Amino acid sequence: MIEGQLLPELNEFTEPFHEFASRGELRIQKCESCGVLRMPPRPMCPACGSTSFVWQLMSGRGRVWSYVVAHPPLLPAYAELAPYVVAIVELEEDPLIRLCGNLVFDSTGPINEVQASDVTIAQEVTAVFPPADDGFVLPAWQITGATQPT
Amino acid sequence: MKDQTAVAGIGSTDFAKSLEPSERDLALEAISAAVDDAGLHPSEVDGMACYSMEATEEVDIARNMGFGDVTWFSKVPYGGGAGCGVVGQAAMAVAAGQCSVAVAWRSRKRGARSSRPWAGVSDRVSGDQQMWTRPYGLLRPVDEIAMLTRRYMHSYGATRDHLANVALAARRHANNNPAAVMADRTMTREDYMDSRMISEPLCLFDNCLETDGACAVVITSADRARTLRNPTVLIHAWAQSLPSQHQTMTNFFCEDPLRGPAWSCAKKLWSLSDAGPADVDVAQLYDAFSPLVLLSLEGYGFCERGDAGEFTDDGGIEVGGRLPVNTSGGGMSEAYLHGFNLITEAVKQVRGESTNQVEDVEFSLCTSGEGVPTGAILFRGER
Numbered sequence: 001m002i003e004g005q006l007l008p009e010l011n012e013f014t015e016p017f018h019e020f021a022s023r024g025e026l027r028i029q030k031c032e033s034c035g036v037l038r039m040p041p042r043p044m045c046p047a048c049g050s051t052s053f054v055w056q057l058m059s060g061r062g063r064v065w066s067y068v069v070a071h072p073p074l075l076p077a078y079a080e081l082a083p084y085v086v087a088i089v090e091l092e093e094d095p096l097i098r099l100c101g102n103l104v105f106d107s108t109g110p111i112n113e114v115q116a117s118d119v120t121i122a123q124e125v126t127a128v129f130p131p132a133d134d135g136f137v138l139p140a141w142q143i144t145g146a147t148q149p150t
Numbered sequence: 151m152k153d154q155t156a157v158a159g160i161g162s163t164d165f166a167k168s169l170e171p172s173e174r175d176l177a178l179e180a181i182s183a184a185v186d187d188a189g190l191h192p193s194e195v196d197g198m199a200c201y202s203m204e205a206t207e208e209v210d211i212a213r214n215m216g217f218g219d220v221t222w223f224s225k226v227p228y229g230g231g232a233g234c235g236v237v238g239q240a241a242m243a244v245a246a247g248q249c250s251v252a253v254a255w256r257s258r259k260r261g262a263r264s265s266r267p268w269a270g271v272s273d274r275v276s277g278d279q280q281m282w283t284r285p286y287g288l289l290r291p292v293d294e295i296a297m298l299t300r301r302y303m304h305s306y307g308a309t310r311d312h313l314a315n316v317a318l319a320a321r322r323h324a325n326n327n328p329a330a331v332m333a334d335r336t337m338t339r340e341d342y343m344d345s346r347m348i349s350e351p352l353c354l355f356d357n358c359l360e361t362d363g364a365c366a367v368v369i370t371s372a373d374r375a376r377t378l379r380n381p382t383v384l385i386h387a388w389a390q391s392l393p394s395q396h397q398t399m400t401n402f403f404c405e406d407p408l409r410g411p412a413w414s415c416a417k418k419l420w421s422l423s424d425a426g427p428a429d430v431d432v433a434q435l436y437d438a439f440s441p442l443v444l445l446s447l448e449g450y451g452f453c454e455r456g457d458a459g460e461f462t463d464d465g466g467i468e469v470g471g472r473l474p475v476n477t478s479g480g481g482m483s484e485a486y487l488h489g490f491n492l493i494t495e496a497v498k499q500v501r502g503e504s505t506n507q508v509e510d511v512e513f514s515l516c517t518s519g520e521g522v523p524t525g526a527i528l529f530r531g532e533r
Binding site for chain 1: 263273274275276278280281282283284285286287288289290293296297298300301304346347348349350351352395397400402403405
């Protein structure tokens with residue numbers, strides 16, 4: 001947990017997502033009617049119009065779709081950690097479900113422990129759930145495996 | 151409404167890192183200049199269009215300007231994506247008879263660090279655009295576009311040299327435009343390569359300027375414009391687009407994030423036009439960040455997908471090249487006014503008044519923000 005970190009406003013979608021994360025689960029919203037996964041979570045399924053949904057447990061396995069290395073000027077809390085890598089990860093279950101997150105070597109690592117030279121597009125990663133003082137858990141992505149061709 | 155409306159006047163304030171007057175006062179100066187340029191009286195203005203983001207209030211503008219009874223007013227959302235929609239909607243209101251003389255404007259003070267939208271945000275972020283990315287340190291527009299850029303470079307083999315081509319073309323054009331903030335500041339490829347990284351793969355010179363200033367245009371019917379003092383600049387075609395499953399700026403969640411709003415906007419634009427990409431003589435492509443120019447070159451059909459980098463090689467987007475782009479210096483080297491100075495430059499090119507004038511311009515394209523719901527206008531000169 002970063003001192004001064006931005007956190008999402010809590011609502012009917014962010015609260016369960018991060019609550020599941022605090023239990024070590026990556027869950028993605030799934031339409032109860034047609035079964036399509038959607039991210040970011042929202043009230044209505046764009047495929048069928050249903051407002052019924054469940055939170056589907058994911059394997060947590062994914063691949064790096066893209067990444068940046070952020071340098072200042074940044075908000076103070078983040079500037080202290082710069083440069084750091086932020087990635088978009090596509091999930092194994094459905095590559096069209098993508099999540100943003102930081103890359104780490106283990107779940108307690110700081111967001112700047114992975115260097116740009118450690119990352120490639122299509123690298124395999126696994127969701128981990130860093131402990132947070134105030135219980136608000138943001139999933140991170142542990143570098144686990146080799147790079148697969150895209 | 152093809153060719154039924156025209157831009158009859160344009161106006162601008164000075165552009166600078168810091169200007170004394172308020173956004174409202176800058177707006178008044180630019181609108182006065184545009185109405186004057188059209189040879190009209192402010193009391194003849196009965197339509198108003200502006201951006202919804204950080205708006206200068208219509209009633210303030212109308213009361214100060216001495217407008218008559220305004221019978222149509224509207225705002226367009228999505229920041230830099232708004233510009234061409236603002237002008238296009240005003241033209242549509244004129245064509246529909248809701249008003250007869252409309253002004254569209256953008257006034258913005260962004261030179262000061264404290265004025266930037268990502269500065270001093272609260273520690274709780276809201277909205278899908280921010281909630282799923284900002285906590286992880288993807289804080290700024292440049293980070294959001296850098297994410298797309300890395301993927302684009304990976305997918306198509308584009309390089310930093312291609313991004314440099316965009317920045318250098320803008321700077322060379324600005325060096326020949328006395329109104330440009332960067333008029334006197336030259337840039338070499340080495341300067342670009344040596345500049346500090348902001349969000350890798352993007353460096354300082356992949357970013358637009360942050361400036362103060364305002365621009366305005368006056369829109370009226372083509373028939374009325376023909377009776378006024380300036381060469382007639384027809385609004386030949388225009389379009390807006392908010393593509394299916396698009397999310398503004400953090401557009402990472404749709405099927406093909408590199409196929410941005412430019413593509414669907416272009417499809418509509420060309421369907422409404424007598425012209426196609428090959429007929430365009432000069433283009434002002436929204437350039438908050440250099441990669442947006444590459445994505446727009448592809449989206450609007452000036453080259454095949456993935457070929458935009460190469461298209462910019464060998465002066466391809468400079469005056470005298472395949473397609474002169476951002477001939478005033480654009481957002482990267484003239485001024486960043488959410489793209490509105492691109493609109494005035496597109497009009498100048500048709501009037502033959504650019505400081506980097508392209509010869510014999512008939513079709514002059516202007517586009518608004520790529521990466522956000524967008525718009526585009528194809529201006530046409532009368533032959």
